[in-house]
Amino acid sequence: MKILMPAEVTAIRDLTPRIRLFTIKPRKRPAFPPFRGGAHTILQLRPGLRRPYSITSDPTRPESWEVAVLREPEGRGGSRWLHEEAVVGSPIAASFPQQNFVLAEGATRHILIAGGIGITPFLSMLAEAPGAELHYCARAPEDAAFLPELRALLGPRLVTWFASEGRRLDLPALLAAPAPGTHAYACGPARLLEAFSAATAHWPAGQAHLEHFSGLPPGAAGEGAAFEAEIASTGAVIAVPAGVTLLAALRAAGQRVDSACEGGVCGACAVPLEGGEAEHRDMCLKPGERAGQIITCVSRGKGRVRLGL
Amino acid sequence: MTWQGELLHIFIAEAASMEMEELAEGRMIPGVGIEGDRYATAQGTYSHMPHEDRQCTLMEIETMEALERDHGLPLTPQESRRNLTTRGVPLNHLVGRHFRVGEVLLFGGRLNKPCKYFDDLLGRPLFNPLLNRSGLNCRIIEGGVIRPGDTIRPA
Numbered sequence: 001m002k003i004l005m006p007a008e009v010t011a012i013r014d015l016t017p018r019i020r021l022f023t024i025k026p027r028k029r030p031a032f033p034p035f036r037g038g039a040h041t042i043l044q045l046r047p048g049l050r051r052p053y054s055i056t057s058d059p060t061r062p063e064s065w066e067v068a069v070l071r072e073p074e075g076r077g078g079s080r081w082l083h084e085e086a087v088v089g090s091p092i093a094a095s096f097p098q099q100n101f102v103l104a105e106g107a108t109r110h111i112l113i114a115g116g117i118g119i120t121p122f123l124s125m126l127a128e129a130p131g132a133e134l135h136y137c138a139r140a141p142e143d144a145a146f147l148p149e150l151r152a153l154l155g156p157r158l159v160t161w162f163a164s165e166g167r168r169l170d171l172p173a174l175l176a177a178p179a180p181g182t183h184a185y186a187c188g189p190a191r192l193l194e195a196f197s198a199a200t201a202h203w204p205a206g207q208a209h210l211e212h213f214s215g216l217p218p219g220a221a222g223e224g225a226a227f228e229a230e231i232a233s234t235g236a237v238i239a240v241p242a243g244v245t246l247l248a249a250l251r252a253a254g255q256r257v258d259s260a261c262e263g264g265v266c267g268a269c270a271v272p273l274e275g276g277e278a279e280h281r282d283m284c285l286k287p288g289e290r291a292g293q294i295i296t297c298v299s300r301g302k303g304r305v306r307l308g309l
Numbered sequence: 310m311t312w313q314g315e316l317l318h319i320f321i322a323e324a325a326s327m328e329m330e331e332l333a334e335g336r337m338i339p340g341v342g343i344e345g346d347r348y349a350t351a352q353g354t355y356s357h358m359p360h361e362d363r364q365c366t367l368m369e370i371e372t373m374e375a376l377e378r379d380h381g382l383p384l385t386p387q388e389s390r391r392n393l394t395t396r397g398v399p400l401n402h403l404v405g406r407h408f409r410v411g412e413v414l415l416f417g418g419r420l421n422k423p424c425k426y427f428d429d430l431l432g433r434p435l436f437n438p439l440l441n442r443s444g445l446n447c448r449i450i451e452g453g454v455i456r457p458g459d460t461i462r463p464a
Contacts, residue, residue, distance in 0.1 A: 005328045028330045093327060309425070
């Protein structure tokens with residue numbers, strides 16, 4: 001469970017027909033804590049509904065934050081709540097900044113690649129990387145949030161790739177030759193990230209960075225065989241049936257486990273893994289972290305796993 | 310019993326896992342809690358298991374100083390998630406006793422137990438170092454307004 005700061009929605013405006021910008025301010029403190037570009041916050045929209053969103057506002061203006069949210073009718077409910085229920089004055093709560101995606105220190109060149117709503121973490125990063133170049137892919141200019149601001153800020157360092165204009169970004173060509181000091185970053189739909197991973201497979205470790213937005217879809221998160229979870233502190237054994245997530249089974253058994261994205265992306269529902277074999281399906285743990293943690297919203301066990309709860 | 314201590318801070322949180330907010334004065338409501346606090350409004354982590362000893366929680370600043378000194382684990386009064394921070398008050402000896410914070414009369418109900426939830430909230434391994442010194446859970450017997458600097462003494 002993350003500590004949350006009471007906040008409220010203070011402005012709402014449409015950026016595109018499907019993307020809406022929400023300004024939030026803290027209710028009990030004069031300003032939000034500092035963050036670096038690329039950070040996200042976990043918003044509690046109402047009790048039990050928490051979702052991670054990149055902070056798109058300037059890190060030097062901590063008195064309010066902005067988040068841009070794509071309406072996803074088939075999503076898990078966070079974007080629907082924000083688009084349909086939120087009004088100016090809605091009380092919500094925000095976690096402290098979560099800093100998983102950040103510009104590399106000491107880099108001499110930053111190549112940012114955004115697909116659609118994946119533009120959001122780059123907005124705050126650009127304030128810290130005046131020389132960065134941004135490749136922005138979207139269906140059409142009218143679907144591309146922040147386009148006027150980015151044009152004004154970046155000039156020729158913004159390269160747009162709109163399908164409606166017949167332009168498609170050739171990632172293998174753009175990323176063909178890694179150079180010392182050059183770092184590449186991608187955020188967007190799974191297809192873009194897969195292409196980015198493939199195009200940077202030959203890059204030196206640590207020079208290609210990506211931020212997942214969409215994890216496993218709601219129906220797929222619970223797919224897989226039945227298994228058991230043993231609670232280390234009590235010895236209780238919880239059955240996790242096929243089609244049910246470990247997170248849901250733990251909560252049904254009275255265990256308090258936080259969550260936010262519920263798609264294996266944000267890491268909020270990680271619990272210590274003390275024994276047994278896990279089938280990791282998340283997109284957030286580093287390989288070295290997988291021996292000791294499990295992301296309960298998507299990952300499963302084989303047979304029985306022992307959890308440090 | 311000859312001791313006298315001081316109230317250092319007053320905190321409330323409007324709901325479970327919300328950041329604690331420091332108050333310049335707290336209104337103590339007998340049988341309920343501190344005005345605006347999660348346990349006065351049934352919004353706390355343990356509000357589904359109501360207990361009169363959750364009306365007000367206290368913790369010694371000396372414990373926080375010892376955690377930093379002996380374990381290198383910083384814990385600020387605001388992070389402690391207790392309502393009142395004290396100096397010079399033997400909280401562990403006040404179970405089953407009445408004592409005053411300013412004009413307010415409290416009854417020491419039971420020792421507070423640390424919770425794994427707390428480690429998770431702060432990301433620091435505080436559970437074991439806090440065993441047996443996690444503070445005191447109290448009932449509010451006589452209400453009133455308290456402020457930092459108020460004297461704490463046996464009743």
